[in-house]
Amino acid sequence: xxxxxxxxxxxxxxxxxxxxxxxxxxxxxxxxxxxxxxxxxxxxxxxxxxxxxxxxxxxxxxxxxxxxxxxxxxxxxxxxxxxxxxxxxxxxxxxxxxxxxxxxxxxxxxxxxxxxxxxxxxxxxxxxxxxxxxxxxxxxxxxxxxxxxxxxxxxxxxxxxxxxxxxxxxxxxxxxxxxxxxxxxxxxxxxxxxxxxxxxxxxxxxxxxxxxxxxxxxxxxxxxxxxxxxxxxxxxxxxxxx
Numbered sequence: 091x092x093x094x095x096x097x098x099x100x101x102x103x104x105x106x107x108x109x110x111x112x113x114x115x116x117x118x119x120x121x122x123x124x125x126x127x128x129x130x131x132x133x134x135x136x137x138x139x140x141x142x143x144x145x146x147x148x149x150x151x152x153x154x155x156x157x158x159x160x161x162x163x164x165x166x167x168x169x170x171x172x173x174x175x176x177x178x179x180x181x182x183x184x185x186x187x188x189x190x191x192x193x194x195x196x197x198x199x200x201x202x203x204x205x206x207x208x209x210x211x212x213x214x215x216x217x218x219x220x221x222x223x224x225x226x227x228x229x230x231x232x233x234x235x236x237x238x239x240x241x242x243x244x245x246x247x248x249x250x251x252x253x254x255x256x257x258x259x260x261x262x263x264x265x266x267x268x269x270x271x272x273x274x275x276x277x278x279x280x281x282x283x284x285x286x287x288x289x290x291x292x293x294x295x296x297x298x299x300x301x302x303x304x305x306x307x308x309x310x311x312x313x314x315x316x317x318x319x320x321x322x323x324x325x326x327x328x329x330x331x332x
Contacts, residue, residue: 093133096122100140102232106150107222119143154197155219155326156180159318160208162304166216167207176216177202179321186322205229206237206310209289214239214307215315217326227332228310234267234284235332238309241279241291244301251298255279259297261287266294277303 097111106114114120118128121141142150160166164176177199202218205228219225227233255271270282281291292302308315311332318324 094136096120096127096132096134096140097130099134099136099138101223101226102136103140104223104227105140105142107226110222114142114146117146119146150221153219153221155217155221155224156197156202156323157313157315157318157326158216158218158323159315159320160213160216161320162211162213165210166204170210173210176204176208177218180218180323184322186318186324206286208307209292209305212305212307213320214305215310215313215318216307217310217313224332231285235311236282236284236309237286237307237311239281239283239291240274240306240308241281241295242277242303242305243279243295244277244303245299247273247276247279247300251300254298255281255294259294261290261293266290269294 096115097108100106100111100114100120101108105111111120112130115127115130115132118126119142120127121139121143122132122134123138124141158176158179160176160179163173164179165173166176169175180197180199180202197220201220203220203222203225205217205219205225208214208216217224217228228235252271252273255269257266257268259266266287267283267285269284270280272280274280283290287293291305295302306315313326313330313332
C-alpha cells in the first residue's frame with residue numbers, strides 16, 4: 091500500500107507521539123491538506139500539510155515536562171526491591187522554582203514518563219514528561235541528542251585509554267558511536283554521548299581499566315542541570331528546548 095501512516099508522519103515531525111496521534115485522528119482533530127482525517131491507519135504522502143485542531147493544540151500546550159536532579163539510590167524506570175522510585179520526589183516540598191519564571195501547576199506523578207533512564211547508582215538530570223513527542227525526541231535512535239556526564243573514576247587515566255573511550259570500543263558485539271571524552275581533573279572525566287546503552291559509561295571505563303566512583307548527568311541537548319539542587323525538581327520552561 092502506497093504512502094506512510096499518518097500517525098508515523100506526525101510523530102516524525104514532532105507534532106506528538108504515535109499513540110497520541112492515533113487518539114487525535116480517532117477524535118477527528120487532525121487535518122491533512124485541509125481535510126479532516128478520522129480513520130486509523132490512513133496512509134499519506136509525507137509531504138502533505140498536517141494541522142491539529144485548536145482543541146488539540148490547547149491540550150498539547152498544557153502538557154508539562156519535569157527536570158529532576160536525581161540522587162543516587164533512586165530507580166528511574168523499572169521498580170526494584172529496596173530502592174525508591176524517582177517519581178516519588180515529584181512533590182510540592184521538593185519543587186524548585188527558577189527566578190523570574192512563570193510557574194504552572196505541578197503535574198500528577200502518574201502522568202509522567204521517564205525519557206532517558208539513569209542507573210540506580212547515577213545522579214543528575216532526569217527528564218519526566220507528559221509529552222510523547224518529547225519522549226520520542228529523547229529516546230528514539232533516530233534523534234541522537236547529546237548527553238553530557240561528569241564521571242569520577244579510580245585508576246590511572248592515560249592518553250591511550252582516552253583514545254579508546256573516544257572511538258574504538260565495542261559493547262555486546264556492537265561498535266559504539268564516537269564519544270567526546272576529556273579529562274577535567276586527575277580523577278575526573280567529561281563524557282558527551284549520543285547513545286545510551288545499558289550502563290554504557292561504567293562498562294566503557296571497565297574496558298580501559300578504570301572504575302567509576304560517581305556519575306552525574308549534567309546536560310541533555312540544550313537543557314542544563316544548572317543549579318538545580320539534588321533531589322529537587324522544576325518545570326521545563328517555554329524558552330527551553332532540547
